[in-house]
Amino acid sequence: MPLPAAEISPKSDSVLRHRPFLLFWNARVASTIASQMQIVAVGWQVYQLTGSALDLGMVGLVQFIPSLFLALLVGHVADRFDRRKIARICLFIEGLAAAVMAVGSMQGWLTKEAIFAVVFILGASRAFEKPTLQALVPGLVPAHLLSRAVAWAASATQTAVIIGPALGGFIYVAGAATVYTCSSVLFLLSSLLISLIRIESALPKREPATLQSVFAGIAFIKSRPAILGAISLDLFAVLLGGATALLPIFAHDILSAxxxxxxxxxxxxxxGALSVAIYLAHYPLKRRVGRSMFIAIAVFGLATIVFALSHSFILSLAALVVLGASDMISVVVRSTFVQLETPDAMRGRVSAVNSIFIGTSNQLGEFESGVTASWFGAIPAVVIGGIGTITVVVLWIRLFPELFKVDSLTNTQQTPSASTSK
Known part of the structure; x- marks a missing residue:
């Protein structure tokens, strides 16, 4: 899957010339397209089977549970073993899980309970995959290019998030089994691409496994208030403001789409997110990055409210574009800041804790949205979430003033570069 030519420029070419990162970029595109296609199929299939907002929320909860219980183990594994091998195995498992769902849909035995069981397995696999891939990025490019690499990695995700759901919805016309089959092929392709990455220092130095080392990621984050503030801000903002679990309801009942x-x-x-990611890959934020992150999350909350109140498909699309653009500013600032402030030997464990927060905001946020929608209705639930996001922004400015005052993204750690191909 070649990189779109329109996205290559002299300013970003220094990142894209690193073959390990380019393989990583394409692997991210393939796996995220697969995941997004699968999400559309699962959401539509579950809602058709049950007609329940709560069951849509349960999909997120079932994915979140293994992430929560495996998080500390995941981080320790990512700091002790070759991160490429871990990611490759996880993606292979996800490919097999998608194949099982394809067979189940074709043969008619894929019930709600069976979907939840497979989603649980996917959640366990992604619990290992996500923090491992996050910790892998700094080793793919020199340290001074990390901010741009993060933006390009985010562009990979967002490119796929644009293509994947639309493609999944289109292919669903041929049946859920077709969607799951295509997802399986893409997951396996992504696993192959990760296996082709050749970098120096891919195998972290192993330290003895102790209780203290397992919990070291939590201790490190607690000792850095700005990092804690950045991670927790995303947790509560997206936990309250996320409405993605309810999109099948809006599409089916409100917008008739x-x-x-x-x-x-x-x-x-x-x-929106891809547009911002490409811009930041060319022109990274240089000043007042903390303030920019808070403003972006406030805009995220406002866009959520507009989407909730809209009965126009075009206005709903526009609100979601703004929502994605503002969220991407926060993602790039937070991801770069956390990676640069974390030593390489700790990145797996810190990324694992970060993944708990992200998983909580996404998967548990979907469950929260399903519960509140079952209580109050879909529109009031999303409005309440948007107001909650704006409230969190105001509170976090007071609780973490040092995060608000962060002026620039500078490398305070010596990050070993492993961008030379073997």
Whole structure:
């Protein structure tokens, strides 16, 4: 899957010339397209089977549970073993899980309970995959290019989030089994691409496994208030403001858009996010990055409220585009800041704790959205979430003033570069 030519420029070419990072970029695109196609199929299939907002929320909860219980183990594994091998195995498992769902859909035995069981396995695999891939990025490029690498990595995700849901909604016309089959192929392709990465220092130095080393990621984050503030801000903002679990309801009941419309709605945030990611890959933020992150999250909350109140498909798409654009500013600032402030030997464990927060905000946020929608209805639930996000921004400015005052993203740690191909 070649990199789109329109996205290559002299300013970003120094990042894209590193073959390990380019392989990583394409692997991220393939796996995220697969994941997004699968999400559309699962959401539509579950809602057709049950017609329940709570069951849509349960999909997120089932994915979150293994992430929560495995997080500390995941971080320790990522800091002790070759991160490429861990990611490759996880993606292979996800490919097999998608194949099982394809067979189940074709043969008619894929019930709600069976979907939840496979989603649980996917959640356990992604618990290992996500922090491992996050910790792998700094070793793919020189340290001074990390901010741009993070933006390019985010562009990979957002490119896929644009393509994946729309493609999944379109292919769903041929049946859920077709969507799951395509997802399986892409997961396996991503696993292959990761296996082709050749870098120096891919195998972290192993330290003895002790209780203290397992919990070291938590201790490190607690000792750095700015890092704690950045991670927890994302947790509560997205936990309250996320409405993605309810998109099948908006597409089906409010906007009358069908599965293709659902795919477009899921793609819309990524359109805004990709635009911002490409811009930041060329022109990284240089000053007042902390303030920019807080403003972006406040805009995220406002866009959530607009989406909730809209009965126009076009206005809903526009609100989701703005939502995605503002969220991407926060993602790039937070990810770069946390990686630069964390020593390489700790990145796996810190990324694992970060993944708990991200998983809580995404998967548990989906469950929260499903519960509140079952209590109050979909529109009030999303409005309440948007207001909650803005409230969190105001509180966090007071609780973590040092994060608000962060002026620039500078490398305070010696980050070993492993960008030379073997």
């Amino acid at each position: 069908g599965p293709l419309g659902l795919g477009l709605l899921r793609s819309a945030p990524a359109v």
